[in-house]
Amino acid sequence: MAATSIPKRMSFPQAMREARAAGATYQGIWSWLTTVDHKRIGIMYGAAAFFFFVVGGVEALLIRVQLAAPEQSFLNPDQYNRIFTMHGTTMVFLVVMPMSAAFFNLLVPLMIGARDVAFPRMNAFSFWVFMGGGILLNASFFTGGNVFAGELGAPDGGWFGYAPLTLKQYSGGHGIDYWVIGLQILGIASLAGAFNFIVTILNMRAPGMTLFRMPVFVWMTLVTSFLLIFAIPVISVALFQLTFDRAFGANFFNVSAGGTPLLWQHMFWLFGHPEVYILILPAMGIVSEILPVFSRKPLFGYPFVVFSGVAIGFMSWGVWAHHMYTTGLGSVANSAFGISTILIAIPTGIKIFNWMATMFGGTLNLKTPFYFSVGFIAMFTIGGLTGVTHSIVPSDYQQQDTYYIVAHFHQVLFGGAIFGLFGGAYYWFPKFTGKLMNETLGMINFWLIFIGFNLTFQPMMVAGLMGMPRRIHTYPSDYGWEFWNAMATVGAFTIALGVLVFMVNFVLSMRKGEAASDDPWDGRTLEWTIPSPPPAYNFAEIPHVHSLDDFWHKKYTEDRDGRPVPVPAGASDTSHGDGHAGGHGIHLPSPSIMPLIAAVGFPIIGLGLVYVNDTSEVWSWLGGGSLYLLMRPLIAVGAAIMVVGLYGWALEPATEE
């Protein structure tokens, strides 16, 4: 690929034309703001999610410092509530979901042999809306007064936002408003992404890439996207209800008017339980890609792994009330949800056994991605088993609201999702940078995180079983919880050190890393058939797929004992077709600023909704007036920007002819 850079003096459209004519990579901030290239959007998603990972990690450290010893006052109760709320919200909505979206963006078109996603501009829109929601949510920190004096304005209702505790009379200020509106906007971003990936996967596969020749990661993307499009509207309605209650005096959760707190809990967990599979399935997909490559064996029981993922997707809709055993649903409901929760362990267990069987007897290549994948299996298994203990209703009565629950869901979300995502980062780094990540630092990174992880969350299990409740800002000294909490704090800082090593490794490898070939791991899927980093058009010629793990079968055949034997050079058609002469003449979707403009409208409308009934007096030097009077014009401005963006988007041609 010709990688001529474009002189900065040129006007943007001119530069774009030149760049495309030369088949070149283009640079500069404007090219990022207008990009519709799935790879660049993936990189932006990844960078943003990692930034929020650091933010959420710092919040975690603040929590751990506060809880390191009994009766501390590093954080006061109010600050503690806000910090743990933002930690949970950030890690779920601003880290694991967008980091998974980063991998979807980077990989799905490459893995199915497509040049981009089905709706490239909608893809950019998804990212920019996500950024708007993330910024709005975190802006709440600065609205509580002097943030440097510890006056935080962040939401304080927990990531689950239980109404009526989150109603105006119990949670004043605007923290919850930022939370509600922020999540609403993030939901729009997730929906736009999910629609896009379903259409891409169902419609844009290369010739011969049937559904059951798709890599498992693509399957898991598909299942996750379906979960998203059905789960997000449920939480959207719940958030709208809370908004109407808080801003316009509606009664959805007003108990004195006959409302019930159970409405929120049902709606939230009907979203919330599919949501946990939205968080874990992408990581399962990543691990299902890494293990076969590093074991030099095909994935054991491919159809079982795929169908288990689909089964988990379906069953995730029938287990939500296991979050609500203690609300008094009655023994019939509790038993039914207990049984369904036990049943969902079956497809999960099938996956775990298939991953182990994939490694069994393989020629293991012990590199960092493989370590993280094995770490995933081990930690996720513990997390899954502790999950099964929650399904037993009487046992759950005891565990409800203890640190045992906290330990469990970190075991699956950190030990599961985050381990998988780290593995994926190490695995695909060479593809998108053309460099290998440093193995020594990778090992230090893995062991620090692995040890730190176990040091943090296994003690929480013990503390929880000893009766330590969640969501308390401190605890007395004579309950025997000190040791376990001190351990957890040491562990949390060990994890932080591990993340720091990852950052160092990332930057160093990016700058001075060993150059990676197109196929550094001896991969099996289509992304390894193209140059590292991939050209803007991905595939000079669209591949024809003949089997599962097509690339592998082009490289290797089997001897009589079933061992892989390289195909002699020239005997197989592995060359890149050159029908487009290095990418010339391929029509790529044109860059567009419209998705960004349309997306900017959302946080502006959101800000207006946060303060829509705030009667505090502002701008006294101008004669003064109530804040809410400013908000309706602000909402109108936001809506106008959005409409301009959407119409501009609809009217501009998608591809320059």
Add this chain to the structure above:
Amino acid sequence: MAHALPAGGHLETNTGLDNRKLLMWLFLGSDCLFFGSLISAYLLYRDRSVVGPYPSELYDIPFTSVSSFVLLMSSFSMVLGLSALQRGNIRGMRIWLSCTAFLGVLFLGGQAFEFTEFYREGLTLHQNLFGTTFFVLTGFHGAHVSVGVLILLSIVASSFRGRVSSDDPLPVEIAGLYWHFVDIVWIIIFTLVYLVEPTS
């Protein structure tokens, strides 16, 4: 993009369904859950209001039947609009789509009238659970109809600039899918909210 471009500029897809049409179907699937949640909240709270006014005191079934009929007829004119375009009759399409939008606006007018009447008789968002759930549910449906009207009018407007042609009737067909869906949702709302008698 990679696949051969047949006449009309459509991309071949694996399912044979155009990307844009598949997108609309997925959106409608998602929207089912949205309305499903709103309707569930209404049904859950149906008999739980502690003060009046109650549904039986307010509902004017004959009036709402007429406005429901208006909305149903708009689906009919939507079909005629699409059919006109498919036969190459742009002018017919403009007339029928404008007619559809007009019927939509008429329905919205009926809803505005109904909201005002209920408000005069003391039903507000704040008054009781019935007010809360009723206004939010029918309000979101009205918002969907409003968006549909905007889409239809945008199509009619852009047809004057030559952007709509019988070579690619798909945008109109997709707008029609949305419109029919919003109609179907209203039939469900009308049945469950207005017609099914509260138990108490």
